[in-house]
Amino acid sequence: MTADVRAITIRRPWSSCIASNQPGAKRVENRGAGTSHRGILLIHEGKTVDVDAFADRRVADLLTPHRDAHEQPGVGAVIAVAQLTDVHYAAGGGCCAPWGEIWHHGPKSVVRAVHLVLADVRPLPRPVPARGALGLWTPPEDVTAQVLWQIPKQVAR
Ligand SMILES: [Zn+2]
Structure with a gap:
């Protein structure tokens, strides 16, 4: 039986902040739309970098002293x-501090942010290359397989 799996593409350094196991790591992803999906979510790092985000205090605090590594282009892989x-x-008054935003700045307008709350984040020993997409997307079966064999079985069942 195949687990119900989705993926989300995130740019550096935000992807780095999610894949981190340091105290204060990012466990909320801010989006402009919700999803009915619950369960396994693959964290896919895109190839572009959000350079401005390095000025964000939360990002700077979390990635110091390894900021240089995260300024490199993203790996284009599930990490x-x-x-x-x-x-x-x-x-309205904010929630999911410190990473939860109240507003989401989309391509056309500013909307109330949707918080995707993450738990049990496991960085992969070997990132799995994949092409990203907008929103939540269904990864190819071979990508899912290469990801899930790297993590303990209780996560995938
Ligand atoms: Zn929230």
């Missing part, structure tokens, strides 16, 4: 596996 445990609109 971690997470459990998507909850999806909700940002509360």
Whole structure:
């Protein structure tokens, strides 16, 4: 039986902040739309870098002293596996601090942010190359297989 798996493409340095196991690592992804998916979410790192994000205090605090490594182009691969445990609109007064934003700046307008809450994030020993996409996407079966064999079975079942 194949697990229900989705993937999400995230740019550096945000992807680095999610794949991190340091205290204060990013466990909320801010998006402009929700999803009914729960469970396994592959964290795919795109190839472009959000250079401005290095000025973000949360990012700087988390990635110091390894910032240089994260300024390199992204790997274009699945770098971690997470459990998507909850999806909700940002509360009016804010929630999911410090990573949860209240507003999401989309291509056309600013909308209330949707928080994708992540748990049990496991960085992969060997990132799995894949082509990214917008929104949540279904990874090819061979990619899913190469990811899941790297993590303990209780995560995938
Ligand atoms: Zn929240």
